[in-house]
Amino acid sequence: MSEITPDLVRHLAGLARILVSDEEVEQFTKQLSLIADSVAHVSKAIDADTPSTSHPIAMANVFREDVVEPSLSQAEALSGAPDSAEGRFKVNAILDEE
Amino acid sequence: MAKAELMNYEQALEQFEVVIGLEVHVELNTNTKMFCGCKNEFGNEPNTNVCPICIALPGALPAVNKTAVESSIKIGLALGCEIAPTGRFARKNYFYPDLAKNFQTSQYDEPIAFEGSLDVEVPSGKVHTVLIERAHMEEDAGKLTHIGGSTGRIQGAEYSLVDYNRAGVPLVEIVTKPVYGAGAEAPELAAAYVRSIREIVKGLGVSDARMERGNVRCDANVSLRKHGAEKLGTRTETKNVNSLRSIERAVRYEIQRQAHILANGGTIIQETRHWHEDKGATSAGRPKSDADDYRYFPEPDLVPVQPSRELIEALRATLPEKPADRRKRLAGEWGFSELEFRDVVNADLLDQIEETVTAGAKPQAARKWWMGELARIANESEEGAVPNITPAQVAELAKLIEDGKINDRLAREVLGYVLAGEGSPAEIVAARGLEVVSDDGALIAAIEAALASQPDVIPAIREGRMQAAGQVIGAVMKAMAGSADAARVRELLIEMANK
Numbered sequence A: 001m002s003e004i005t006p007d008l009v010r011h012l013a014g015l016a017r018i019l020v021s022d023e024e025v026e027q028f029t030k031q032l033s034l035i036a037d038s039v040a041h042v043s044k045a046i047d048a049d050t051p052s053t054s055h056p057i058a059m060a061n062v063f064r065e066d067v068v069e070p071s072l073s074q075a076e077a078l079s080g081a082p083d084s085a086e087g088r089f090k091v092n093a094i095l096d097e098e
Numbered sequence B: 001m002a003k004a005e006l007m008n009y010e011q012a013l014e015q016f017e018v019v020i021g022l023e024v025h026v027e028l029n030t031n032t033k034m035f036c037g038c039k040n041e042f043g044n045e046p047n048t049n050v051c052p053i054c055i056a057l058p059g060a061l062p063a064v065n066k067t068a069v070e071s072s073i074k075i076g077l078a079l080g081c082e083i084a085p086t087g088r089f090a091r092k093n094y095f096y097p098d099l100a101k102n103f104q105t106s107q108y109d110e111p112i113a114f115e116g117s118l119d120v121e122v123p124s125g126k127v128h129t130v131l132i133e134r135a136h137m138e139e140d141a142g143k144l145t146h147i148g149g150s151t152g153r154i155q156g157a158e159y160s161l162v163d164y165n166r167a168g169v170p171l172v173e174i175v176t177k178p179v180y181g182a183g184a185e186a187p188e189l190a191a192a193y194v195r196s197i198r199e200i201v202k203g204l205g206v207s208d209a210r211m212e213r214g215n216v217r218c219d220a221n222v223s224l225r226k227h228g229a230e231k232l233g234t235r236t237e238t239k240n241v242n243s244l245r246s247i248e249r250a251v252r253y254e255i256q257r258q259a260h261i262l263a264n265g266g267t268i269i270q271e272t273r274h275w276h277e278d279k280g281a282t283s284a285g286r287p288k289s290d291a292d293d294y295r296y297f298p299e300p301d302l303v304p305v306q307p308s309r310e311l312i313e314a315l316r317a318t319l320p321e322k323p324a325d326r327r328k329r330l331a332g333e334w335g336f337s338e339l340e341f342r343d344v345v346n347a348d349l350l351d352q353i354e355e356t357v358t359a360g361a362k363p364q365a366a367r368k369w370w371m372g373e374l375a376r377i378a379n380e381s382e383e384g385a386v387p388n389i390t391p392a393q394v395a396e397l398a399k400l401i402e403d404g405k406i407n408d409r410l411a412r413e414v415l416g417y418v419l420a421g422e423g424s425p426a427e428i429v430a431a432r433g434l435e436v437v438s439d440d441g442a443l444i445a446a447i448e449a450a451l452a453s454q455p456d457v458i459p460a461i462r463e464g465r466m467q468a469a470g471q472v473i474g475a476v477m478k479a480m481a482g483s484a485d486a487a488r489v490r491e492l493l494i495e496m497a498n499k
Helices: A006-015 A022-045 A074-078 B009-015 B066-078 B183-204 B244-263 B309-317 B323-334 B338-346 B350-358 B363-371 B373-380 B391-402 B408-419 B425-432 B440-453 B457-462 B466-479 B486-497
Strands: A088-092 B016-027 B090-093 B103-106 B113-121 B127-139 B143-147 B159-163 B170-176 B216-226 B236-241 B271-276 B281-287
Touching (some): B009 B183, B009 B244, B016 B244, B066 B113, B066 B127, B066 B170, B066 B309, B103 B127, B113 B183, B113 B323, B127 B183, B183 B216, B183 B244, B183 B323, B216 B244, B236 B244, B244 B271, B244 B281, B323 B350, B323 B363, B338 B350, B350 B391, B363 B373, B408 B425, B440 B466, B440 B486, B457 B466, B457 B486
Antiparallel strands (some): A088 B159, B016 B170, B016 B216, B113 B127, B127 B170, B271 B281
16 A cells, blocks of 8 residues: 555645645555555666666666866856846845855 | 853763764866866856756757866875765756756766775874875856845845856865764864865865865854763854864864853754854754755756776876875975974965975975964954965075175064065065174174273173174174174174184
């Protein structure tokens, strides 16, 4: 049985800063449960010796040399920002300590 | 912010055992950022070292900086850590505009280095072994400036401005295991540990290691438990402690604050606290709660890092002398007393004195200037900053004295001009004509003038009472505004008495 509860969905929505209605909580609980159950089903098929995989293609050590490449100009960097001032991105004050 | 009630420090230690844990972030001095080719440079115009990767434009793909990985391995090796044969990056998800991606690329379950240890000497001379839990790679965040409100801090701010030049700069976070048994020395041990880390990364050449620029930053965890108790107490994590002195003070403060609460039947809230250097106190930040639910998961845009044994051994071969070994060597070479040497270490002047000696000064002369006049000037300056003088200049100053070109008093005058930016000591002595007068003609004239009002001196010297010479030397010095060569004046007086 799935461990996805309505409270967990609300918690996840909170973490993701998404406002959800009660109907949506119910809907997402069902949908996420289905996904979690499917994953649980796959888990049964593998044993403890199977290494976990975080990348679909088995490759490692893809590096970049430590060489400076051109950056954007300040104007380019800020061009997509909703608001800016003094060469910086302007954002709402957020009530948290630095 | 009201200052919390504190228990007397000795009393707190009688009642409780102190356990500390330290997280140190080291900013690497690579040419470029961790995941993109933007310059890793301090002090540039805002948002000029940014690109689609570090400001998180859609579709941008990160690529790992090879040098940053090698620097991280070096740090791990220098801390006696195992290097993971395979490690991966993870996303640490949170919403805060210091990173544009809404996550920090970090390492979680597979750090690059783990299980190390570091021997740290505290001011008393005792050596504590601090066990290292892990060292992992991650990226720094951008810089926020809060605008509006009275204090410039976030409370009451109307909006914030973000500069992403620092976003994506490579960091290595070094985390200790809980440190037990430091007792009353826990604050000193915390500071000495960070000092050792700083020496190591500086010695490795992987970081500029300047705390005032945030190249090395420390979060200090402190918890208390009753002596003999097995369970660890609830800890607080004090952030924003950015000087060695602050670390020491912040740990001490937390011990006293927590002891007062616990002794009065209260409980410690697990929370982030902020150190305020000006007030000498910590204040509560946010409690550890949902906000710390970072939903780590493997970074799908990056592949694992799997350093070969050959690479690890090649990097191990490049490691410099360990700080503890270096200290032993320097203590032997310099011939300072144990106390003199420890004072130098605690004043954080090992590097300056070593460089001054390398530049040609005698060790005791180098020590005298850095620990004396220059330390006094640093203490009197507002920021307690290192004076604006290079070790080479101090060595030059010491050499001028050694060669008898200037005396101590003139040297202090020259020092003032060096600090004011007038040039090197030798240049200043030449430009300002500050060399001591050892020209016998001028000295003899001044001595004769002094003897005219002190006729008893010559007979006294003839009788072997050399202390009488002091009056004349003083008068000559005064007459020549301190620029007389005192040793020569003394010689001339003796010659005159023996005629």
